[in-house]
Amino acid sequence: MANSIQELLIEKTVEAVNALYGSEIPVSQLALQETRKEFEGQLTIVVFPVTRFSKKSPEVTGTEIGAYLKSQIKEIEAFNVIKGFLNLSFTDVYWIEQLNSQILDPQFAQFPKNGKKVMVEYSSPNTNKPLHLGHVRNNLLGFSVAEILNAAGFEVIKANLVNDRGIHICKSMLAWQKFGEGRTPESTGIKGDHLVGEYYVVFDKEYKKEIDALKAEGQTEEEAKKNAPLIKEAQAMLQQWEAGNEEVISLWKTMNAWVYAGFDETYKQLGVAFDKFYYESDTYLLGKDIIQEGLDKGVFFKKEDNSVWIDLTEEGLDEKLVLRGDGTSVYITQDLGTAQLKYDEFQMDESIYVVGNEQDYHFKVLFAILKKLGKDWAEGLFHLSYGMVDLPHGKMKSREGTVVDADELMQEMFDTAKQRTEELGKTEGLAEEEKANLYHTLGQGALKYFLLKVDPKKRLLFNPAETVDFQGHTGPFIQYTHARIKSVLRKADYVATAAKVTPAAISSYERDLIQTLANYPAIIEAAAKEFSPAQIANFVYEVAKLYNKFYHEESILKAEQEEVKQFRLHLSAAAAKVISNAMNLLGIQVPERM
CATH class of the missing domain: 1.10.730.10 (Isoleucyl-tRNA Synthetase; Domain 1)
Known part of the structure; x- marks a missing residue:
C-alpha cells in the first residue's frame, strides 16, 4: 500500500552499504522515520548503525548513503544530513502520484480478510443497576477495538458477558419485593435499569439501618452484618434461585427484562452493539469439569478441607483457590469454564477481555491456569486493561451519589x-x-x-x-x-x-x-x-x-x-x-x- 517507498528505501540502503562499504547490514538495524518538523525533508534514515561498517563519521556516512540513494531512486529530489540523520525530500511528482494512485483509490485503506478470528468481550454489566461512566469507557474502548480489528481484516465477534445472577441481583429483587409496591417502568415512566438500581440503593439503606439496630443491642459490626434479617433473606433468595424456585425465577426474569430494555436504550445512544451475549446464569456452573481435568493432570491439588488449589508461585503469583471445599464454584471457576465455552463455540485465534485495571491480577491468574492446563488457545488471550475515569468534584453526581450514570452523562x-x-x-x-x-x-x-x-x-x-x-x-x-x-x-x-x-x-x-x-x-x-x-x-x-x-x-x-x-x-x-x-x-x- 502506502509503504512501498519505505520498503524501497530500506532495500536500497542495504544495497548502498554493500556497494559502498562491502558489508551486509541486517534490515533490523535500519531505522526509518518521518523527518522532524524543524528539518527539511519528509523521511529520515538513522545512519548511526551504518558507521560501524563505513568506519567514517555519521555526517560523511550519511552524505555517501544519500548520494547513492538519490542516484538510484528517482523520487528523491534532495537530501541533507544533520549529525547522524539523513533527511530525504521527495519530488512533487511523487506526492501528486501518492494522492492520485493511492489515496484516491476506492480501495485505499481497505484490507482483505486475513483469515483470523478475534473475540472482543466488553461491557459486562450487572443487572442490578444502570450503566455508569466506567461502563462508558469500557463500551467505547471495546467497540472501537472491534471496529479497528475488523478494518484491519480480522473476523470479529463482539461479545457481552452479562452478570445477571448472584447476591447483588437478589438484593435489588428483595428490596423491590418489600418496598416496591408493584412499581414498574411502565407505571412510573422510569427507565427499567434505573428503577431496579433504585432498589439496590434501597436495600443498602435498609440493611445499614438493621446493622445499626443490632450494634445498638451489643453486636459487633461484623456480627451485625451477618445477622441482619435483610442479608439473610437475600442469601435465602439466592439459594432459592439456584434451586429453581418458580416464584423467585419469575421475579428474576421480570426485573432482568426491565434492565435489558434500559441497557438497550443506553447502548443505542452510545452507538455500540454486540454479536453474542453470554449470561452468568448460564455459565456459573461451568468450569467444574476443567477443575477435574486439572486434578487428573496434577495441575491442581486438594487441601484437607477438600478445597482445590493451584500453586502459581513460579509464575510470580500465589496459591489460588479454584473450588471450595463444599464443591461450590468461585469466580475463577466459572471464568475457566466460560473461556472454554467461548473457544469451543468460535475457535478464535485471539480473545480480548476489556476489563478495568482492578482486575489485572485476576486475568494473570486466569491465563496462567489455562496455559498450565495445556490449552494451546490460551496464548491468544489478552486483557485490555484500562484506568478509571474521574470527574471534577461535584459534577453530575448520580442518584447513588457515588458514581456517574451513563444516561445522565450523555444528556x-x-x-x-x-x-x-x-x-x-x-x-x-x-x-x-x-x-x-x-x-x-x-x-x-x-x-x-x-x-x-x-x-x-x-x-x-x-x-x-x-x-x-x-x-x-x-x-x-x-x-x-x-x-x-x-x-x-x-x-x-x-x-x-x-x-x-x-x-x-x-x-x-x-x-x-x-x-x-x-x-x-x-x-x-x-x-x-x-x-x-x-x-x-x-x-x-x-x-x-x-x-x-x-x-x-x-x-x-x-x-x-x-x-x-x-x-x-x-x-x-x-x-x-x-x-x-x-x-x-x-x-x-x-x-x-x-
Missing part, C-alpha cells in the same frame, strides 16, 4: 454541545430536528474522542465542558473540520471522478497533508496490533490540523488555475473521506454541515 454532553454550538452561531439554516441530531452527534463525539484519545491504561479526569470545544484536541474540532471540507466541496459542486489531476507543483501544506493521509493504512495496522484506538484518534487529529493549515494558507475555490483548483478539491475530498473513516473506527459520526 449532559447533549446539553453542553447545544449550549456551545448556539453560542458560536453554528446552527443557522438548520431545522429543529437537524439541530437535535447535530447536538447529539457533537456531544457523543466529544465524549468518545476524549475517552479514546489517551492510552487506555491512563486514569482520566473528565470535564464535559472542556470536551465540547471547536478548537484544540477535541472531537468537535475534528467534526467541524469535516463539515468545513464538505461545505467547500458543496460550493464547488464537486463530483469525484477517476480522472487524475497533475499540477506543475504543490505547496508544502499540500505535501504534508498528502504524506499524513498516505500513512492511514499503516496506522490502522498499528492500532489493530496494539488494540489502541488512541493511535487512530491522534492520527485523525493530525489530519484535521494539517487540513486547516492548508485551508487557511492556500486558496481552493479561487485558485488561479483550474487544474490546481481541481487538485485541491480532490485533496479535500480525500481528507474528508479519511476523517470520516477514522472517526467511524472510534464509533464517532461526523456531520455533513454545521
Whole structure:
C-alpha cells in the first residue's frame, strides 16, 4: 500500500552499504522515520548503525548513503544530513502520484480478510443497576477495538458477558419485593435499569439501618452484618434461585427484562452493539469439569478441607483457590469454564477481555491456569486493561451519589454541545430536528474522542465542558473540520471522478497533508496490533490540523488555475473521506454541515 517507498528505501540502503562499504547490514538495524518538523525533508534514515561498517563519521556516512540513494531512486529530489540523520525530500511528482494512485483509490485503506478470528468481550454489566461512566469507557474502548480489528481484516465477534445472577441481583429483587409496591417502568415512566438500581440503593439503606439496630443491642459490626434479617433473606433468595424456585425465577426474569430494555436504550445512544451475549446464569456452573481435568493432570491439588488449589508461585503469583471445599464454584471457576465455552463455540485465534485495571491480577491468574492446563488457545488471550475515569468534584453526581450514570452523562454532553454550538452561531439554516441530531452527534463525539484519545491504561479526569470545544484536541474540532471540507466541496459542486489531476507543483501544506493521509493504512495496522484506538484518534487529529493549515494558507475555490483548483478539491475530498473513516473506527459520526 502506502509503504512501498519505505520498503524501497530500506532495500536500497542495504544495497548502498554493500556497494559502498562491502558489508551486509541486517534490515533490523535500519531505522526509518518521518523527518522532524524543524528539518527539511519528509523521511529520515538513522545512519548511526551504518558507521560501524563505513568506519567514517555519521555526517560523511550519511552524505555517501544519500548520494547513492538519490542516484538510484528517482523520487528523491534532495537530501541533507544533520549529525547522524539523513533527511530525504521527495519530488512533487511523487506526492501528486501518492494522492492520485493511492489515496484516491476506492480501495485505499481497505484490507482483505486475513483469515483470523478475534473475540472482543466488553461491557459486562450487572443487572442490578444502570450503566455508569466506567461502563462508558469500557463500551467505547471495546467497540472501537472491534471496529479497528475488523478494518484491519480480522473476523470479529463482539461479545457481552452479562452478570445477571448472584447476591447483588437478589438484593435489588428483595428490596423491590418489600418496598416496591408493584412499581414498574411502565407505571412510573422510569427507565427499567434505573428503577431496579433504585432498589439496590434501597436495600443498602435498609440493611445499614438493621446493622445499626443490632450494634445498638451489643453486636459487633461484623456480627451485625451477618445477622441482619435483610442479608439473610437475600442469601435465602439466592439459594432459592439456584434451586429453581418458580416464584423467585419469575421475579428474576421480570426485573432482568426491565434492565435489558434500559441497557438497550443506553447502548443505542452510545452507538455500540454486540454479536453474542453470554449470561452468568448460564455459565456459573461451568468450569467444574476443567477443575477435574486439572486434578487428573496434577495441575491442581486438594487441601484437607477438600478445597482445590493451584500453586502459581513460579509464575510470580500465589496459591489460588479454584473450588471450595463444599464443591461450590468461585469466580475463577466459572471464568475457566466460560473461556472454554467461548473457544469451543468460535475457535478464535485471539480473545480480548476489556476489563478495568482492578482486575489485572485476576486475568494473570486466569491465563496462567489455562496455559498450565495445556490449552494451546490460551496464548491468544489478552486483557485490555484500562484506568478509571474521574470527574471534577461535584459534577453530575448520580442518584447513588457515588458514581456517574451513563444516561445522565450523555444528556449532559447533549446539553453542553447545544449550549456551545448556539453560542458560536453554528446552527443557522438548520431545522429543529437537524439541530437535535447535530447536538447529539457533537456531544457523543466529544465524549468518545476524549475517552479514546489517551492510552487506555491512563486514569482520566473528565470535564464535559472542556470536551465540547471547536478548537484544540477535541472531537468537535475534528467534526467541524469535516463539515468545513464538505461545505467547500458543496460550493464547488464537486463530483469525484477517476480522472487524475497533475499540477506543475504543490505547496508544502499540500505535501504534508498528502504524506499524513498516505500513512492511514499503516496506522490502522498499528492500532489493530496494539488494540489502541488512541493511535487512530491522534492520527485523525493530525489530519484535521494539517487540513486547516492548508485551508487557511492556500486558496481552493479561487485558485488561479483550474487544474490546481481541481487538485485541491480532490485533496479535500480525500481528507474528508479519511476523517470520516477514522472517526467511524472510534464509533464517532461526523456531520455533513454545521
